[in-house]
Structures are given as C-alpha cells and as structure tokens.
Amino acid sequence: MSDTLLDVDDLRVDFPTRTGLVRAVRGVSFTLGRERLGIVGESGSGKSQTGRAIMGLTPPQARISAKKLAFDGIDLLGISPRQRRALRGNRIAMILQDPKYSLDPVMSIGRQIVETLRTHEKVSKAEARERALAMLEAVQIRDPKRVFDLHPHEVSGGMGQRAMIAMMLIAGPEMMIADEPTSALDVTVQLDVLGILDKLVSDRGMGLIFISHDLRLVSSFCDRVIVMYAGKVVEQLKASELGQAQHPYTRGLLNCMPRIGFERHPLPVLDRKPEWAA
Amino acid sequence: MTAAITVDGLEVIFDRFRALKGVSLEVRSGESFGLVGESGSGKSTLLRAIAGLAPVASGSITVNGKTLGARRDKAFYREVQMVFQDPYGSLHPRQTVDRLLQEPLAIHGFADGEKRIERALDEVGLGNGFRFRYAHQLSGGQRQRVAIARALILEPAILLLDEPTSALDASVQAEVLNLLEEVRRRRKLTFLMVSHDLAIITHMCERLMVMQSGEAVENLTAAQLVAHRVTEDYTRNLLRASDGFVRA
Numbered sequence: 001m002s003d004t005l006l007d008v009d010d011l012r013v014d015f016p017t018r019t020g021l022v023r024a025v026r027g028v029s030f031t032l033g034r035e036r037l038g039i040v041g042e043s044g045s046g047k048s049q050t051g052r053a054i055m056g057l058t059p060p061q062a063r064i065s066a067k068k069l070a071f072d073g074i075d076l077l078g079i080s081p082r083q084r085r086a087l088r089g090n091r092i093a094m095i096l097q098d099p100k101y102s103l104d105p106v107m108s109i110g111r112q113i114v115e116t117l118r119t120h121e122k123v124s125k126a127e128a129r130e131r132a133l134a135m136l137e138a139v140q141i142r143d144p145k146r147v148f149d150l151h152p153h154e155v156s157g158g159m160g161q162r163a164m165i166a167m168m169l170i171a172g173p174e175m176m177i178a179d180e181p182t183s184a185l186d187v188t189v190q191l192d193v194l195g196i197l198d199k200l201v202s203d204r205g206m207g208l209i210f211i212s213h214d215l216r217l218v219s220s221f222c223d224r225v226i227v228m229y230a231g232k233v234v235e236q237l238k239a240s241e242l243g244q245a246q247h248p249y250t251r252g253l254l255n256c257m258p259r260i261g262f263e264r265h266p267l268p269v270l271d272r273k274p275e276w277a278a
Numbered sequence: 279m280t281a282a283i284t285v286d287g288l289e290v291i292f293d294r295f296r297a298l299k300g301v302s303l304e305v306r307s308g309e310s311f312g313l314v315g316e317s318g319s320g321k322s323t324l325l326r327a328i329a330g331l332a333p334v335a336s337g338s339i340t341v342n343g344k345t346l347g348a349r350r351d352k353a354f355y356r357e358v359q360m361v362f363q364d365p366y367g368s369l370h371p372r373q374t375v376d377r378l379l380q381e382p383l384a385i386h387g388f389a390d391g392e393k394r395i396e397r398a399l400d401e402v403g404l405g406n407g408f409r410f411r412y413a414h415q416l417s418g419g420q421r422q423r424v425a426i427a428r429a430l431i432l433e434p435a436i437l438l439l440d441e442p443t444s445a446l447d448a449s450v451q452a453e454v455l456n457l458l459e460e461v462r463r464r465r466k467l468t469f470l471m472v473s474h475d476l477a478i479i480t481h482m483c484e485r486l487m488v489m490q491s492g493e494a495v496e497n498l499t500a501a502q503l504v505a506h507r508v509t510e511d512y513t514r515n516l517l518r519a520s521d522g523f524v525r526a
Contacts (some may be wrong), residue, residue, distance in 0.1 A: 042447040045420075113307035154468040157317075182360065187519040194523045213447060256452035258481035260520060261504045266456035267481070272448035 003171040005175050005207040006032040006054065008215070009068035013049045013058060019139035024049045024062075026231035035202065036208045038218035038239065040253075048210050050228070051177045054209070055094045056084045071175065089233065090120040093168035099160030103152040103199055110136075110148030113167045120171045135166040139196050158189035169200055175207040183212070194221055215242070217251050227253070230277035282329065282436055282468040284309040287517050288337035294365045299492040300337065307342075307435075310462065310469040312483035312500075313517065314476055320492040321472045322363075325438050328470070332433070338496045341436070356386060359429035363441040365421035369413040375399070375424050376409045382432050394421075398427040404459060419450035423457065428459060439460075439471040443478065455482060476520045480504055488513045 014023040021214055025046040030037070052058050052070070056076065071092060076084070083253045088094075096102040104112055113132040117123060123131070129148075136144035139162040163183065168176060180193040181197065182190040198221065201208045212218045219239040220224055227235040227250045235247040245251050252270040283305040290298040293456065298320045300419040305311040313321040314376040318526055326332040328339055330350040339346045342357060363369040370378060379398060383391045399405060422442060429437060443451040459482065462469055472481050481487050481502045488510065496510045508514055 042449065074293050188316065188515055191519050191523060198523075211452070215448070216522055253448060257475040258452075258455070258475075260477050260480050260517070263481075265481075266422065266459060267452040269452050269456065 003033045004031050005034065005072060006209075007026055007067060007068055007070045008032075008050075008054070009071060011050065011053060012064070013046070014063045015051050015059075016061060016063070017249045024231055025053065028228070028233055030226055030233070030236065032207045032209060034205045036198075036210060036222040037226060038222035038225040039209060039228060040213065040215045040218050040225055042213055042253075044230070047213075047228050048179055051094070051179050051209060051211050055092060055177055056088060057094070059171040066252050071180040078133075086120075089168075089173075090150050090171045091136070091174050093173040093176045095161075095168055095176065095178040095181045096165055098184040099152065099157060100184075102159060102164060105152055106109075108149050108151055109155070109163045113163070113170055116167050117170045130172060132166070134165070135170045137164070137199065139166045140192070141166075150244040155186050156189075158169075158193060161185060161193050165193070165197060165200070170175070171205075171206070173206065175209070176201065177209045180209045181210070184218075190217075193254070215250070216257065232277070234276060247276075248273070280307045281305065282309070282342060283470060284338075284340040285324070285328070286338045286340075288324065288327060288339065289335040290323050291335040292333065297332070298327065301489070301492070301494050302337075303487060303494070304477055305468060305470055308468055309468055309485065310471065310483045311438075311491060312479035312480050312486035313470070313472045314474065314486055315489035315495075316474060316516075318491065319489040321489050322440050324441050325360070325470060325472050326490070329358065329438055330354070346502070350496050351387060353501050355382075355434075357433060357434055358436045358438060359434040360433075360438040360440065361425050361429050361442050361494050362420070365418050366413075366445070367423055368425050369421055371413055372498075374410050374412055375404075375416075376386075378413075378424065379431055380430055382428060386402055388431060388432075394431055397455070398431040401461065417450075417452060422446060422454050425455075425483060426457065433465070434467070436468045436470065439469060441473055442471070444473070444475070448458045457480070476503065505515050 007028045011025055015022040015024060027256045028050055039047045039050060053064050058064055064077065068076060109131055111160060114128045117128050117131060133144045136147055141147050141159065141162055147155065159200050182243065186191060210218060210222055221243045222239050225237055225239050226233050229249050235245060235250050237245060255268045256270055258267060281304050285301060285303040287300045287302055288298050289296065289300055301324060313324060315321045323332050327334055376395060379395045380391055383394060388394060394408060399408060404420065404423050443454050448452060463468065471482055480503050481501055485499050487497050490512050495512050498508060506517060
C-alpha cells in the first residue's frame with residue numbers, strides 16, 4: 001500500500017500524575033493517505049495529544065505506546081530523536097492554534113522561515129530568502145518584502161497564521177498536522193486561511209490532519225472525519241455523510257449548536273452516557 | 279416600551295486610538311439585544327463603557343432613565359451586572375464559590391446572604407454541593423455558571439454578556455445558553471450580549487447591531503438576518519462566513 005502515508009494502530013498516550021495515571025489517548029487507530037482527514041472532539045478528548053504524539057511533541061513524562069505508528073513505512077517510535085528531528089518540519093509539519101504563541105517573538109518572520117528551510121536543505125542565504133518570499137506570496141501576503149522584515153507582534157492574527165503556514169510548507173512536507181489552525185481567528189479571516197490551506201494541500205498532494213472542535217467546519221473542509229470522545233475514536237465517517245452519523249455523541253454534537261434559520265428553544269443538550277467512554 | 283439602555287454618540291479613546299467612533303444604540307426594557315462584529319470592532323468596548331470599565335471621551339449613556347457620569351455608584355451595579363468571556367480569568371482562584379458569591383452581597387449590605395447564595399446556586403443548576411469548592415475544582419461550564427450566579431445574586435434588571443460561551447465546548451455552550459434564556463424569561467431581564475458568532479446572536483437576541491472598526495454598520499432584527507435581508511456588504515460577508523467553508 002504505497003498510498004498510505006501514516007498508519008496509526010492502537011496509539012496510547014498516558015500521563016503519570018500524583019493522583020494516578022491519566023490516559024489521554026486510549027487506543028486510537030486510523031490511516032491517512034493523500035487526503036484531508038479531520039479529527040473532531042471536545043476539550044479533553046485526546047485529539048491534540050494524538051496529533052502531538054504523531055509529531056513527536058508529547059511532553060517527556062508521558063508514556064506513548066502503539067502497535068504501529070508508521071510514517072511512510074518509518075517506525076516513528078523506533079527511530080532516534082535525531083532521525084525524528086530530521087523528519088519534523090521537513091516531511092511532517094504542524095500548524096498550531098495561535099500564531100501569537102507559536103512564532104518566535106524576537107525573530108523577524110522572514111528569518112524564521114529561512115531558518116526552517118536552511119535546517120532541512122543546503123541552500124544559500126540568497127536563495128533561501130528568494131524562496132521564503134515566494135512562499136509568503138503563495139499564502140497570499142500582499143507585500144511579502146515588507147512582511148519578511150516584520151516581527152510577529154507587528155502583524156495581525158490572520159497574517160501571523162499565514163506566515164506560520166508559509167514556514168511549515170517551505171520544506172515541502174508530505175504530511176501536515178493542523179491543530180485548530182483557525183480557532184484564534186475571526187470568521188472571515190478563518191475562511192481565507194482555510195482557502196489557502198486547501199489550495200496548497202491539494203496542489204502539492206499532501207496528507208492533512210485537521211484537528212478541531214468544530215464539527216461543522218471540519219466536515220465542510222475535510223474528506224473524512226474521525227470523532228473522538230474521552231481518548232477514543234467513537235466514529236469514523238465520510239464528511240459528506242455526516243448527516244447519517246450513527247453515534248449519539250456525533251449527533252448530539254451536531255445538534256447542540258445554534259444555527260441561523262433553525263429556531264430551537266431550548267437547544268438540545270448532550271446527554272453524556274458513561275458507556276461512550278468505556 | 280421604555281428604553282433600558284440608551285447610548286448616544288459614544289466615543290471611547292485609548293491614548294490616541296479611537297476604539298468607538300460615535301456609536302448610538304437603544305435597548306428596550308426586557309429585550310435581548312446583540313452586538314456582532316470581528317475582533318477590534320469595538321463591541322466589547324461598548325459593553326465595557328456601559329459598565330464603566332472604559333474611558334468615555336464624549337457621548338452619553340442612559341440606563342433606566344438615569345444619565346451616567348464618569349463614576350458608577352452602587353445603585354448602578356444593583357441594576358446592571360456583567361458576565362465576562364473567560365471563566366478561567368473572572369473567578370478569584372483562591373476564593374471558594376461561597377466567598378465569591380458573598381462579595382457582592384457584602385458590598386451592597388444584604389443581610390439574607392445565606393438564602394441568596396443557596397438560591398443563586400440552585401438557579402444556575404449547581405446546587406449546594408459546589409458551595410465550598412474553588413474555581414480550579416470546576417469545569418469551564420461550571421465556572422461560567424458561578425459567574426452567572428454572581429451576576430444574578432443582586433437581582434439586577436440588566437445583564438451585560440461579553441462572549442459568555444466562546445471559551446466553552448459546543449455541548450457546554452448549549453447548556454449555558456439555555457440557562458441564560460431561562461433566567462431571562464423567569465426574571466424578565468434585559469440582555470445586552472456581545473458575540474462574534476451570528477448563529478448565537480440570532481438564537482439569543484431579537485435585535486442586533488453589526489459593528490466594524492468602532493462604528494455601527496447596521497441595525498437588524500434577528501428575523502431580517504435569518505432571511506438574509508441585510509443591506510451592508512460587511513454583514514453579508516459575515517453571514518457567508520458563518521455558513522462554513524466552501525471549496526472554490
């Protein structure tokens with residue numbers, strides 16, 4: 001199967017704490033091809049920890065285990081930290097929620113992008129600069145030369161997130177993990193950023209894991225959706241078939257959001273069943 | 279119908295930045311009114327100016343017939359209470375729920391504190407078991423319920439709500455919105471609610487004002503918004519954005 005980029009089988013992430021073991025991810029399995037896969041869940045469902053475990057950004061005290069966690073045939077849990085670093089940012093990239101925190105505040109945006117590129121490829125400074133500018137243009141930043149020299153605090157949230165996407169795409173990754181990439185942005189800016197992400201992902205044939213709490217947004221953007229609850233996958237379905245979701249949690253999550261043009265007072269609330277977490 | 283809040287030509291200036299550029303607004307008594315806009319549109323500043331938390335440069339604010347000066351007196355806060363966006367930041371981390379709820383009662387010199395605290399907790403669906411817990415022992419939704427209880431304990435007539443559910447999960451958001459609707463119905467409250475989410479505003483409010491960069495863009499009823507009968511491009515853009523992502 002050459003189509004499979006990522007193969008996750010029975011992934012578990014445990015955090016030892018003073019009050020006992022917190023099992024954040026409890027046996028998650030899925031595969032990713034060159035497609036857009038959404039992972040949806042509420043806070044504490046383990047969706048972000050799943051993404052971080054794949055990226056190798058789990059805190060050191062956590063214990064990760066999996067029957068299989070392979071990227072393009074490489075066993076991610078078996079390789080050395082050095083080999084892992086070579087993958088990270090180069091073949092696997094990650095976009096985080098808030099550009100205010102995920103960009104380096106004391107480095108200009110251009111330098112950060114150039115740094116990423118020169119870490120993974122042997123290119124001259126002049127060429128790196130050229131490619132960074134081209135990349136900034138690709139994420140629809142109107143005046144790339146000006147933005148190149150700006151620091152993160154000098155740009156808006158939408159601009160910062162575009163810069164972040166530019167930085168993540170410059171090394172030409174084959175897989176991208178986007179953890180709530182647009183949650184910190186205004187609705188209209190959100191769509192611009194999603195549009196850019198969508199175009200770049202399909203043009204380059206990347207695999208995308210889109211992690212979000214917003215089921216409706218994810219289903220309008222992704223090909224396939226995984227719904228997580230209490231560290232487990234409760235349902236996997238095609239985004240187009242969201243209307244036929246079987247699991248009561250998925251249906252509840254879809255139902256409980258107010259929608260324009262649908263008067264429901266009071267809103268239906270989720271009735272959490274203990275057996276969902278079993 | 280009488281006006282609960284009238285704002286006329288309100289200007290708020292932070293240093294040299296004009297956050298509000300002459301905004302006018304009328305909220306009728308018993309009505310639920312929404313303010314929508316993107317970040318930086320001035321919607322929260324307007325709410326904070328009414329509560330006395332933003333520097334008003336010019337213009338007037340009238341609440342229940344009284345025009346407000348630069349300082350708010352105690353009587354004002356008996357009438358008007360505010361619920362903030364972030365339930366993690368708006369509760370004192372080292373005070374129990376009981377202590378938090380006693381604070382407004384002590385300030386306003388209520389004698390029947392015990393009964394009021396019990397009733398307020400009951401009203402927001404928490405019950406007495408939560409009385410002696412600290413904020414960190416509560417979930418986000420429970421914290422926001424405590425914040426609502428704290429606002430309700432003085433029995434105000436007007437609630438100012440600044441994105442009360444945007445820090446909460448979707449399922450918890452539904453519970454808190456239902457709670458707010460229920461207390462409004464039961465106590466005949468007036469709501470002035472800020473949100474960036476058009477769906478929430480149309481769900482909660484009868485009328486709304488769209489704001490952009492410190493100015494009012496247009497005033498609409500929720501029904502007009504639902505029917506997409508809007509005149510300004512900006513509002514149309516917001517409406518389109520709230521439909522979700524559409525592949526070009």
